[in-house]
Amino acid sequence: MKFGILVNEGPFTHQASDTAYHFCKAAIEKGHEVSRVFFYFDGVNNANKLSEPQSDDRNIVKLWSELATEKGVDLVVCVAAGMRRGIKEENIAEGFHISGLGQLVEAGMGCDRLVMFGD
Amino acid sequence: MADTELEIEGVMKTFTFMNRKAPYGTIYALEVLETVLITAAFEQHANIVFVDDGVYQIKKGHDTGAINMKNFSPTFGIVEMEKEDADEDEDMDMVWRIIVEKESMEARGLTKDDFKLDVEILTSAELADVLDASDCIISG
Amino acid sequence: MLHTVNKSPFDRNSLDSCLRLAKKGSAILLIEDGVIAAMSGTAESSKLEGALADHSVFVLGPDLQARGLDASKLIEGISVVDYGGFVDLTVEHGTVQSWL
Numbered sequence: 377m378k379f380g381i382l383v384n385e386g387p388f389t390h391q392a393s394d395t396a397y398h399f400c401k402a403a404i405e406k407g408h409e410v411s412r413v414f415f416y417f418d419g420v421n422n423a424n425k426l427s428e429p430q431s432d433d434r435n436i437v438k439l440w441s442e443l444a445t446e447k448g449v450d451l452v453v454c455v456a457a458g459m460r461r462g463i464k465e466e467n468i469a470e471g472f473h474i475s476g477l478g479q480l481v482e483a484g485m486g487c488d489r490l491v492m493f494g495d
Numbered sequence: 496m497a498d499t500e501l502e503i504e505g506v507m508k509t510f511t512f513m514n515r516k517a518p519y520g521t522i523y524a525l526e527v528l529e530t531v532l533i534t535a536a537f538e539q540h541a542n543i544v545f546v547d548d549g550v551y552q553i554k555k556g557h558d559t560g561a562i563n564m565k566n567f568s569p570t571f572g573i574v575e576m577e578k579e580d581a582d583e584d585e586d587m588d589m590v591w592r593i594i595v596e597k598e599s600m601e602a603r604g605l606t607k608d609d610f611k612l613d614v615e616i617l618t619s620a621e622l623a624d625v626l627d628a629s630d631c632i633i634s635g
Numbered sequence: 636m637l638h639t640v641n642k643s644p645f646d647r648n649s650l651d652s653c654l655r656l657a658k659k660g661s662a663i664l665l666i667e668d669g670v671i672a673a674m675s676g677t678a679e680s681s682k683l684e685g686a687l688a689d690h691s692v693f694v695l696g697p698d699l700q701a702r703g704l705d706a707s708k709l710i711e712g713i714s715v716v717d718y719g720g721f722v723d724l725t726v727e728h729g730t731v732q733s734w735l
Contacts, residue, residue, distance in 0.1 A: 377726055378501075379725075382633065384635075391641075391667045391668075392641075392667075395641075395666060395667060398697070398718045399718055399721055399722065401718070402717070402718035402719045402721065402722045403722045405719065406719060406722055406723075408722065408726075411499065411501060412499060412501070416526065416530075417522065417523070417526050417635075450499035456529065457526060476533075477529060477530055477533045478533055478536065478537070480530060480533070480633075481510070481530070481533055481534050481536075481537050481539065482501050482503050482537070483501065484508060484510060484539075484630070484631035484633075485501070485503040485506040485508055485537065485539065486501025486502050486503045486506065487501070489725050489726070489729075489730075489731060490630075490631040490632075490633075490731070491725055491731045491733070492632075492633060492634065492731075492733045493733065494634070494635070494733065494735050495641075495735055513732065515652065515735070546652060546656070547648060547652055596656075598655065619655045619656050622656055623656050623657065623658045624658070626636065626656060626658075626730075626732060627636050627658050627661070627730075629730055630730060631730070632730060632731065632732045632733070634732065634733055634734070634735060635735075
């Protein structure tokens with residue numbers, strides 16, 4: 377089954393991004409395809425490569441990056457939401473790319489399930 | 496990395512937008528509204544639903560001058576225009592509905608006249624059927 | 636249809652709205668702070684106890700453990716799932732509504 381995932385919160389205020397990440401990992405382990413993760417609202421902050429969590433904390437930006445580089449998951453950051461929050465080409469982590477909100481609608485259209493995580 | 500291609504040719508789905516938060520206190524209302532407008536470009540069915548404090552998003556008379564925030568109330572006029580286009584254009588398959596849950600409206604002492612859009616008022620049981628018939632639900 | 640709820644019933648009305656708008660037969664999964672609603676013997680327990688007649692109710696185990704909540708004190712009839720179980724629920728039940 378194809379999954380589209382919507383992440384609407386950043387990594388340091390809400391649990392949403394962590395839950396979404398664990399969901400994606402579990403779906404892939406079960407043999408499903410995570411076709412796209414779309415980062416919207418404060419969720420765009422998950423792509424910030426300048427983020428430096430303390431050493432005893434998980435590095436969710438890096439974990440998402442690895443999901444893209446190792447499992448080929450398409451990580452899309454909303455251009456308009458990103459611009460508002462200063463998330464641009466120059467500071468997005470490996471594996472993420474910036475595109476339009478149409479990519480979210482396409483994920484809904486092209487996937488069997490759209491699952492959103494937010495606050 | 497380039498955009499991944501998803502098979503969307505000829506796909507027609509029903510998107511439901513569940514607006515449950517009051518405007519201005521958080522950004523959710525504004526950014527959900529942006530998604531609603533993009534959905535029109537893909538000619539998908541859409542239910543724009545106002546539940547809980549979300550009903551205040553379409554209350555008449557928003558004036559954000561004194562808080563110096565963008566008043567997005569006029570943008571709902573575009574939603575209404577898209578709905579009218581969909582209703583009138585016989586070549587277009589898409590159906591748009593603008594819905595307020597009766598229980599949420601009444602709990603807040605509001606009536607249909609308080610809204611700046613012409614909305615359908617559905618009971619929670621009727622709205623439950625609309626949700627159940629949706630393919631994708633985006634809530635804010 | 637699957638409904639997820641991620642807020643405590645002591646904090647927000649998300650569970651109330653979910654129960655008002657979830658059709659009979661749909662499934663409910665409690666995640667994140669939503670897991671608090673699954674505990675028996677609280678001032679909010681009656682909400683889900685009443686809902687079990689119309690819905691299958693699940694709770695995300697990792698979120699219970701993280702909060703030190705004892706799975707033996709769950710409301711009777713609520714099942715614990717892991718992230719893989721969460722995925723299975725979305726596959727089985729179709730459209731997902733996230734009550735935030």
